[in-house]
Structures are given as structure tokens and as C-alpha cells.
Amino acid sequence: MVPDTALKPDEGGERARERADAGRLQRLNILIGALSVPLFVLLWELVARSGIVNIVLFPPPSVVAVAIFEWMRSGQFFLDLTASLYRVTTGFMIGAALGIFLGIMTGQFPIVSSLLSPLFHILRPIPPIAFVPIVILWFGLSETGKLFLVVWGVFFTVWLSTHIGVQKVDRGLIRAALMLGTPRRQMLQEIILLGALPYIVVGLRTAVSISFYTLVAAELAGTFAGIVYRIEIAQQNLQTGQVMGGLAALGLISFAADRMFAALAERTVWWR
Amino acid sequence: MQPGHRSKAKLSLAIPQPATATERREPAIQVSNLSIVFDTERGQLIAVDRVSFDVPHGEFVCIVGPSGCGKSTVLNTIAGLEVPFEGEILVEGLPVHRPRPDVGMVFQQPHLFPWKSVRRNIAHGPRMLGKSAQQANAIADDLIAMVGLKRFADAYPNTLSGGMQQRVAIARALANQPRVLLMDEPFGALDAQTRAVMQDNLLELRDRIKATIVFVTHDIDEAIVLADRVLIMSAGPGRILRQLNVDLPRPRSNAILLEPTYLALKKDCLDVIRAEGLRAFRQSDET
Numbered sequence: 001m002v003p004d005t006a007l008k009p010d011e012g013g014e015r016a017r018e019r020a021d022a023g024r025l026q027r028l029n030i031l032i033g034a035l036s037v038p039l040f041v042l043l044w045e046l047v048a049r050s051g052i053v054n055i056v057l058f059p060p061p062s063v064v065a066v067a068i069f070e071w072m073r074s075g076q077f078f079l080d081l082t083a084s085l086y087r088v089t090t091g092f093m094i095g096a097a098l099g100i101f102l103g104i105m106t107g108q109f110p111i112v113s114s115l116l117s118p119l120f121h122i123l124r125p126i127p128p129i130a131f132v133p134i135v136i137l138w139f140g141l142s143e144t145g146k147l148f149l150v151v152w153g154v155f156f157t158v159w160l161s162t163h164i165g166v167q168k169v170d171r172g173l174i175r176a177a178l179m180l181g182t183p184r185r186q187m188l189q190e191i192i193l194l195g196a197l198p199y200i201v202v203g204l205r206t207a208v209s210i211s212f213y214t215l216v217a218a219e220l221a222g223t224f225a226g227i228v229y230r231i232e233i234a235q236q237n238l239q240t241g242q243v244m245g246g247l248a249a250l251g252l253i254s255f256a257a258d259r260m261f262a263a264l265a266e267r268t269v270w271w272r
Numbered sequence: 273m274q275p276g277h278r279s280k281a282k283l284s285l286a287i288p289q290p291a292t293a294t295e296r297r298e299p300a301i302q303v304s305n306l307s308i309v310f311d312t313e314r315g316q317l318i319a320v321d322r323v324s325f326d327v328p329h330g331e332f333v334c335i336v337g338p339s340g341c342g343k344s345t346v347l348n349t350i351a352g353l354e355v356p357f358e359g360e361i362l363v364e365g366l367p368v369h370r371p372r373p374d375v376g377m378v379f380q381q382p383h384l385f386p387w388k389s390v391r392r393n394i395a396h397g398p399r400m401l402g403k404s405a406q407q408a409n410a411i412a413d414d415l416i417a418m419v420g421l422k423r424f425a426d427a428y429p430n431t432l433s434g435g436m437q438q439r440v441a442i443a444r445a446l447a448n449q450p451r452v453l454l455m456d457e458p459f460g461a462l463d464a465q466t467r468a469v470m471q472d473n474l475l476e477l478r479d480r481i482k483a484t485i486v487f488v489t490h491d492i493d494e495a496i497v498l499a500d501r502v503l504i505m506s507a508g509p510g511r512i513l514r515q516l517n518v519d520l521p522r523p524r525s526n527a528i529l530l531e532p533t534y535l536a537l538k539k540d541c542l543d544v545i546r547a548e549g550l551r552a553f554r555q556s557d558e559t
Contacts, residue, residue: 172383175353176441180397180448181373194387271386271430 059241064248067241076230077249083225084215085253087143091150092211096204099155103162103200108192113163120159128153128210129217136221146218153214154207161203165196198272201265208261212254227253298365299326300452300484301350306359308345319345321509322359332478332485334495335503336541338549342510343488347454350486351377364451373401376450376483380457382437384429390416390440391425397448408447415443418477435466439473446481455487459494468526471497475524492541496534497526504541506548514544 041061047053048060059067071077106113106120128149139145169192177191219228227250234242308320320342327333335343348354350361352371361368363375371377384393394415395408403411416425419439429437438458445453459467471494478485489495495502502516518537520528528534 170383172379172381173385176377176379176383176444177385177396178353178371179351179375179377180444181371181400182396183400186400191385194385271428 056238057240059244063241064244067239068245068248071230071242071245079225080227080230081249081253083223083229084219084227087146087150087218087226088211088215088257091147091214092154092207094147095151095154095211096158096207098151099158099203099207100162100200103159104166104188104193104196106159107163107166107196108188117163120156124156124160128214132217132221135218141222141224145221146215146223149218149221150211150214153210157207157210158200158203161206162196162200165199165203166192168199169195198269201269205258205261205265208257209254212250212257216250300329300331300364301327301486302360302362303346303350304360304362306346306349306361307357308342308349308354309357318509320349321511323505323510323512324359325503325512325515327484327486329484330482332487332498332500333503334487334489334499334501335505336489336492336495336545337505337510338507338545339490341505341507343505344456346505346510347377347456347486347488350452351375351454353377373397373448374450375452375454376445376448377454378438378441378445378456378458380460382429382434382441384437384440384444386429389426389428390421390432393429393440394444394447397444401448411447412443415446418446418480419443419473433466434462435470438462438470442474442477446477446483450483453481453483453485455485457489458487460489460491467494472525474498475522479523492538492545493529496520496537496541497524497528502541504544507552513548516540 045060045062048055048058048063068077071080102116106116131149131152135145135148139148173191173195174187177187182191215226216228219226220232223229227246231243231246231250234240234246303326304324306320306323307318310317310319323342323346325333335346337343345354349356350363350368352368352375363372368375385396388396391409391412394412395405398408398411399405413425416422419442421436421439421443424432424436429440432440442455442458459470462470475498487495487498496518499518502518503512504514504516505511506513516537520531520533520537
């Protein structure tokens with residue numbers, strides 16, 4: 001009994017201390033997290049200005065900021081942004097629609113799958129960038145060629161995840177729906193499509209980043225406006241600040257797109 | 273007409289019309305000479321071997337047997353989910369080729385549509401048969417009250433306990449007012465207390481819906497508590513060994529588990545099963 005009671009206050013103090021320590025550690029982590037980017041920018045500024053590196057090739061963030069400001073003020077940024085976003089979103093929509101449609105067809109109907117799956121599996125591993133030369137031959141520098149590349153990149157990812165999703169729909173749900181007299185069309189619309197949705201959404205999210213990769217290839221292939229196009233032009237003029245500004249813009253846009261899509265996905269398949 | 277009045281009228285539809293003299297002679301389910309063969313890697317496997325039985329209108333039949341004896345396969349075939357290798361199945365006098373809305377089924381897992389609320393899960397069947405959303409919801413609400421889930425009408429399946437989910441599954445199967453209700457170990461995944469409550473609920477429900485019920489289980493106690501008649505099946509290949517009439521008074525509840533008549537019945541069942549188990553054991557020893 002005696003050692004028991006003797007232990008208690010000590011133990012309580014220990015716990016309180018541990019809790020306080022854990023709280024302090026958490027606050028410290030948040031603080032360090034908030035400092036991560038500013039510290040990096042500061043270090044970058046110092047290194048760029050110190051003279052160890054060539055300031056033309058490695059401009060400090062202040063120069064990059066000025067370049068971005070100029071880019072925006074001239075109105076060119078807005079044109080570049082809309083051109084790039086148009087390509088990404090249109091290409092994504094077309095590729096995703098095709099991918100979902102054909103994924104349901106191959107997932108649901110063995111005949112369609114026998115016909116198309118071998119072909120798709122051969123074409124799928126070819127990196128979309130490898131198609132740039134032939135796209136230029138086919139479409140020249142037109143928008144169609146750009147869209148083709150993005151659609152190509154998005155399609156296979158979405159097709160494969162939809163195909164797998166349809167095949168993985170819980171057989172029990174299908175049997176239950178059959179017993180309730182669900183006709184073929186409703187089965188496809190209600191049970192198969194919604195049952196496969198978690199897989200489809202994962203495919204679509206992967207396709208968001210793929211559409212940005214292919215955008216880079218598409219715009220490097222030659223165009224007249226676009227974020228990546230602006231980066232290339234700036235590189236040719238040795239405007240390194242502008243190059244880095246373009247990279248930052250591209251990073252921010254694809255980050256925002258991914259985050260938005262993740263939030264949307266969570267709401268779409270909320271029952272998961 | 274008052275809403276309450278209308279819903280009562282709809283409920284009465286769930287009760288099959290009183291059978292006429294000719295109907296009464298014809299059983300609700302006729303299984304004749306049913307054999308089911310599966311293709312496996314080691315050749316063909318006879319899962320069910322020439323099984324025949326009839327179920328009269330309104331009867332509650334339990335099929336008991338060890339796992340793998342083909343009792344679920346028999347049920348799936350009556351449901352039209354599986355195709356017989358040989359033999360014929362008539363439900364309400366009509367041969368079964370595919371799932372039919374006058375045959376309802378409850379599976380071991382609830383298999384509720386996770387993206388639909390309790391009400392919309394139950395309304396699914398009537399909707400598919402062409403009822404308006406309003407009509408289907410009215411049917412669903414009646415059944416929700418019947419299975420005691422009024423508070424959970426708008427809840428989604430992932431927020432319900434296993435027992436509640438299975439109650440929704442039963443209500444959903446009843447929403448199309450089936451003449452025949454098939455149940456494949458519906459309480460097998462539940463804990464003992466919940467299972468006992470569910471059995472009592474099912475007995476109450478059964479008095480109200482008056483459908484013909486075929487209930488598959490491996491639990492002898494469950495079979496005797498619920499059934500008018502118990503069919504005992506053997507494994508490999510599945511055959512019907514014995515039929516036992518359960519002449520225990522109704523309304524029943526789990527309380528009969530201790531009565532002498534009950535225990536005598538259970539002893540009969542166990543004797544049949546033990547003899548069969550020994551035979552199967554010797555057989556497997558020889559081969």
C-alpha cells in the first residue's frame with residue numbers, strides 16, 4: 001500500500017509533464033513548418049547574392065518576383081495561363097470521358113475487352129512525350145496536336161482504373177440488385193458505375209498530374225502562348241528570373257489542381 | 273383517404289391473396305431432381321446430387337447441413353442466380369431461369385448499396401419495378417417501421433450495426449412483396465445475442481407477411497426455432513438426408529430452446545448429422 005500511494009503523485013506529475021512536453025513539441029513543429037518556405041527563400045537570396053554562383057544563371061528570389069510582377073502587369077501572364085489551362089482542362093475532359101466510357105465497356109463486356117484490351121496494353125506504356133514528333137507531323141503547331149497529347153496521356157490511366165474498378169464491383173451488390181429486379185441499364189448506371197467510382201476517382205486524380213506532364217511536352221513542341229512556352233522563350237533570351245517564375249507558376253497551378261481534385265473526390269465517394 | 277389508411281392498404285398487398293383450391297394443391301416451390309455440377313481444376317465436382325423437395329404455400333422451411341454441402345447453391349438456384357445442371361425448379365408453378373421479382377433474397381452479408389440511405393435502399397426494388405418515387409418511399413417507410421428502424425430511415429449503411437444492416441436487407445427483400453423469401457444464413461455473421469433477437473424479429477415479421485420462406489443455416493437450434501420443417505443435408509455430394517416436422521406451438525420465441533419436445537427434436541437432428549459425419553469420415557479415410 002505504501003509504495004502505491006507514494007508513487008501516485010509522482011506518476012501524476014510525470015504524466016502532466018509528458019503532456020506538456022508533447023504539446024510543446026507539436027507547437028514547435030507547426031512553427032518550423034511555417035518557417036520552411038521563408039527560410040528556403042532567404043537562403044536562396046543569400047546564396048545568389050553572395051557571389052559564389054553566377055547571378056545571371058541563378059537569380060535571387062527578389063529578381064524572380066520582379067519578373068513575375070512584370071509578366072502579370074504586361075497581361076501576358078493571363079493569356080499564357082488561359083492557354084495552358086484550356087489545353088489541360090479540355091484534354092483532361094475528353095481523355096477522362098473516353099477513358100470512363102471505354103473502361104466501362106471493356107470491364108463489363110468480355111467481347112469488347114478481348115477486342116480492345118490487348119491493343120490498349122501495348123499502347124499504354126509508350127510515354128506520351130514520345131508522340132511529340134509524330135504529332136507535329138500530323139497536326140503541325142495547331143491546338144489539336146496539343147489536345148491530342150494531353151488526351152492520350154489522360155485516357156490510358158483513366159481507362160485502366162475504370163476497367164479494374166468495374167471488374168472489382170462487389171458481386172454481392174450485383175446479385176442483390178439482380179434479385180430486386182434491376183434492369184440492365186439501371187444496373188450499369190446505378191450499381192456498376194457507382195461501385196467502380198472509388199477506382200475511377202483514383203485514376204482521374206493520377207490523370208490530373210499526367211495532364212500537366214503532357215502539357216509540358218505539348219507546349220515545348222511549339223506554340224504561341226502558354227506557361228511552358230513562356231519558360232522556353234525566357235530561356236532563349238537568358239531571362240532566368242522569368243524561367244523560374246514560370247516554374248513556380250506551373251508548380252502552384254498543378255498543386256492547386258491536385259488539391260481541388262482531392263477535395264472533390266472525397267465528396268464524390270463519401271461513403272468510402 | 274388518410275395517409276395512414278393508404279399505407280395500411282398497401283401493406284396488405286404484401287400478404288399473398290388467399291390461395292384458391294387449385295393453388296393450394298400446387299406447392300409454392302417444387303424442386304425436382306436437382307443436380308448442380310461445378311467445373312473445378314480437378315475435374316467436375318457434384319455439388320448437389322438429385323435433390324427433390326416441395327414447399328407448400330406459407331411454409332417456413334429450414335435447410336441445415338455442414339458448410340460446403342451445397343445448401344446455399346440450392347438456394348441460389350431457386351433464386352435464379354445459378355443454373356441447374358439437371359432437374360427443374362418451379363416457383364409458383366413457373367420454371368425459374370433468372371432472378372424474378374416475386375422471389376426475394378437475403379444474403380449472409382447485407383450487401384446494402386453504400387451510397388443509398390436506408391429508405392432508398394429499401395425503395396430500390398419498387399423503383400426498379402416501375403413504381404414512382406413517392407410510392408416506393410411509402411412502401412419503404414412501412415417496412416422501416418416494421419423492422420423497427422424509424423430513427424434510421426435517412427441513415428447510410430456504414431453508420432449502422434451489423435444487425436441493423438441485416439434488418440434493412442430483409443426489409444429491402446420484402447419491398448417487392450415477394451411470394452417466396454429466400455434467406456442464406458442471414459444471421460450467420462452476427463453475434464449470439466443479436467442473432468437471438470433477429471430470430472424473434474423474423475418470427476414476428478413472418479406472421480405479418482405470410483410469405484413462403486426457405487432459410488439456410490448450419491445452426492440446428494436456429495433451424496428448429498424458426499422452421500415448420502427442417503431438411504437435413506449431407507455434404508459431398510449434397511443430398512437431403514432427412515426431413516423433420518417441427519410441431520412446436522406458435523408464436524414461438526427463443527424461449528423454447530429449453531423445452532423437452534425441442535430437445536427431443538434436436539437430438540433427432542444431431543443423431544442424423546452424427547451418423548452422416550461418421551460415414552463421411554470413414555469414406556474420406558478410405559480414399
